[in-house]
Amino acid sequence: MLYREAGDYKKSYAEDSQTFPLKLDRYGYYAILAIAFLVVPFVINDYWASAVLIPFLIWSIASLGLNILTGYCGQVSLGTGGFMAVGAYASYKLMTSFPDLNIMIIVLLSGAITASVGVLFGLPSLRIKGFYLAVATLAAQFFLVWLFNKVEWFYNYSASGQISAPTRSMLGFEVTGPAASASAKYLFCLVLVVLFAWIARNLTRGRIGRSWMAIRDMDIAAEIIGVNPLKTKLTAFAVSSFFIGVAGALFFAVYLGAVEVGEAFGIQKSFLVLFMIIIGGLGSVLGSFIGAAFLVLMPVLLKNIMVIRLGWPGDLAGHLELVIIGGIIMLTLVLEPHGIAQIWRVTKQKLRLWPFPH
Amino acid sequence: MTATADTYETPDGRTIGGKVLEMRNITLRFGGVVAIKDISFDIREGEIRAIIGPNGAGKSSMLNVINGFYHPQEGEIWFHGEKRKPMKPYQIAKQGIARTFQNIALFKGMSTLDNIMTGRFNQMKTNMLAQMLWKGPAEREEVENREIVEKVIDFLEIQAIRKTPVGALPYGLQKRVELGRALAAQPKLLLLDEPMAGMNVEEKEDMSRFILDVNDEFGTTIALIEHDMGVVMDISDRVVVMDYGKKIGDGTPDEVINNQDVIDAYLGVDHG
Incomplete structure (x- = not known):
């Protein structure tokens, strides 16, 4: 009864293939956008920004990116952390080499640089699939982290080996650097998230998205339809790495401010993003957001309950947190391999008929 | 002869x-x-x-x-x-040249409609930028090709399963969808x-x-x-x-x- 299609007529194919075919969904989406842009920036404080909202937004971009590659195109990648590092170091080099360049342009250029690195490491995907490709991308992860540690040019020969983001503003508001306000950082990330979610949705609904899914589901059949496998896979690697590079640049410049590559972009980050898309839902834009929200919020929530409410020691809580999240990942894999997004879809089907069984 | x-x-x-x-x-x-x-x-x-x-x-x-x-x-x-x-x-x-396979080679994760739309891949030309923007050339092209695909769907009498994931279809219908995908390429x-x-x-x-x-x-x-x-x-x-x-x-x-x-x-x- 809640999600009724009755009376919601589609008069054209364009209307039939819109992102939110149901009125209720559409208005819900507008409402969320309105709250995110018009309410949250005024009530946000430093704790909420740095513990919850900004990491959620940045990981959303990263998991959208990995979902395009793994969820839509079927190419498993464990190089996410390494590609994020490329984005971060690209933005650092650009910020320090061109101090007058707008921060938005720097972030997008970092994405473009990461895209070209991603294409390079995507080349083996023509020959190898599945686990073997995952191992090849794992090599990318370790190589890139090693590279940014080893070659001093990347961190401008600083003694600590760290990179730290200089202050840059957007439209008169500082978005990077120690003095940037929570709401400016939040809005900067939010604009990019909305932009990239929109691009991800548009790319996956049309010709290119269908060619990705065709390669994922049956590469031989895709080829006899006219899909060039190499070009299609490399496009997926490029788009995916662009997203991940932007996430890396934001993670460094806006969120952390100062970064040491092995710590910030290690292999755990690659797995974190992979878990996000598995829990959220492979091949789903909504799933990328759900997965990112889940894995960002869950640790905060567990810590709040165990340490602050129950007064357990911090190290015990930290270990339990890993156990609980690991358990949830296994449960999702067993019970609903298509992730929380699929549970949401099934729930919507049920809500359409509720309270009647048929 | x-x-x-x-x-x-x-x-x-x-x-x-x-x-x-x-x-x-x-x-x-x-x-x-x-x-x-x-x-x-x-x-x-x-x-x-x-x-x-x-x-x-x-x-x-x-x-x-x-x-x-x-x-x-x-x-x-x-x-x-x-x-x-x-x-x-x-x-x-x-x-x-289009073909179907002996063992069905459909894209299992996609709907019937998307499978047949994939058959139009060669006829669709809009570039990546237009695809990202969607409104404009990409959407127009999508609708034009959708019309051709809908004719194939009518022809094969599979209107009712348009939005069903093909993995859930019985064997005979899957064969028909695969024929539809090949036909969509004209x-x-x-x-x-x-x-x-x-x-x-x-x-x-x-x-x-x-x-x-x-x-x-x-x-x-x-x-x-x-x-x-x-x-x-x-x-x-x-x-x-x-x-x-x-x-x-x-x-x-x-x-x-x-x-x-x-x-x-x-x-x-x-x-x-």
């Missing part, structure tokens, strides 16, 4: 045109195994051409040669009067690898009707592999018979059925 004439009439009054595809002395080897041995035949415009033969005769290999999965060691392939260079399958698809030559394998009589009748209607309404040239002799004899204009990689018969169904080599291949030779 004379083999040298450019066109011929079928018994039911259709005029069959010139050669769409000509295979000349094709030989295909896998190491020491000769899968196809010195076979020549042609497929003419507007005809339904069947390739039959016992298991392991090399029929599917022949289709794989036509759409570029295998490259023959010897022989030439002529398509629309031009000698074809060795090409990748996706390049051959762009030339207008191919010049349609290759069907055992379109009726594993079907019951009713489904076979449906599929035969669709094949005949495709040929009749769109004038599509069709080459098909099939084991059901009744179907082959009923719907095809000319038949190639293969056995152990060699061609042992070629002609109208009536000619083939009375060919002694063909009878021997199917029924066995009395060695006593």
Whole structure:
């Protein structure tokens, strides 16, 4: 009864293939956008920004990116952390080499640089699939982290080996650097998230998205339809790495401010993003957001309950947190391999008929 | 019918045109195994051409040669009067050859509509930037192609399963969706690898009707592999018979059925 299609007529194919075919969904989406842009920036404080909202937004971009590659195109990648590092170091080099360049342009250029690195490491995907490709991308992860540690040019020969983001503003508001306000950082990330979610949705609904899914589901059949496998896979690697590079640049410049590559972009980050898309839902834009929200919020929530409410020691809580999240990942894999997004879809089907069984 | 004439009439009054595809002395080897041995035949415009033969005769290999999965060691392939260079399958698809598979090769994670829309891949041209923006050229192109796809859906009578994921469909419908995906490309030559394998009589009748209607309404040239002799004899204009990689018969169904080599291949030779 809640999600009724009755009376919601589609008069054209364009209307039939819109992102939110149901009125209720559409208005819900507008409402969320309105709250995110018009309410949250005024009530946000430093704790909420740095513990919850900004990491959620940045990981959303990263998991959208990995979902395009793994969820839509079927190419498993464990190089996410390494590609994020490329984005971060690209933005650092650009910020320090061109101090007058707008921060938005720097972030997008970092994405473009990461895209070209991603294409390079995507080349083996023509020959190898599945686990073997995952191992090849794992090599990318370790190589890139090693590279940014080893070659001093990347961190401008600083003694600590760290990179730290200089202050840059957007439209008169500082978005990077120690003095940037929570709401400016939040809005900067939010604009990019909305932009990239929109691009991800548009790319996956049309010709290119269908060619990705065709390669994922049956590469031989895709080829006899006219899909060039190499070009299609490399496009997926490029788009995916662009997203991940932007996430890396934001993670460094806006969120952390100062970064040491092995710590910030290690292999755990690659797995974190992979878990996000598995829990959220492979091949789903909504799933990328759900997965990112889940894995960002869950640790905060567990810590709040165990340490602050129950007064357990911090190290015990930290270990339990890993156990609980690991358990949830296994449960999702067993019970609903298509992730929380699929549970949401099934729930919507049920809500359409509720309270009647048929 | 004379083999040298450019066109011929079928018994039911259709005029069959010139050669769409000509295979000349094709030989295909896998190491020491000769899968196809010195076979020549042609497929003419507007005809339904069947390739039959016992298991392991090399029929599917022949289709794989036509759409570029295998490259023959010897022989030439002529398509629309031009000698074809060795090409990748996706390049051959762009030339207008579509096919279905013996074991259904649908995109399991996608809906019926998306599967058939994927068949329009070669006809869709908008670039990545337009795709990202969606509004404008990309959406217009999507709607134009959707109209063609909807015609295919109407034609195959699968309107009701438009938005169903194909993995959830019964076997017969999956076969139909796969035919739809090939039809959506509006191919010049349609290759069907055992379109009726594993079907019951009713489904076979449906599929035969669709094949005949495709040929009749769109004038599509069709080459098909099939084991059901009744179907082959009923719907095809000319038949190639293969056995152990060699061609042992070629002609109208009536000619083939009375060919002694063909009878021997199917029924066995009395060695006593």
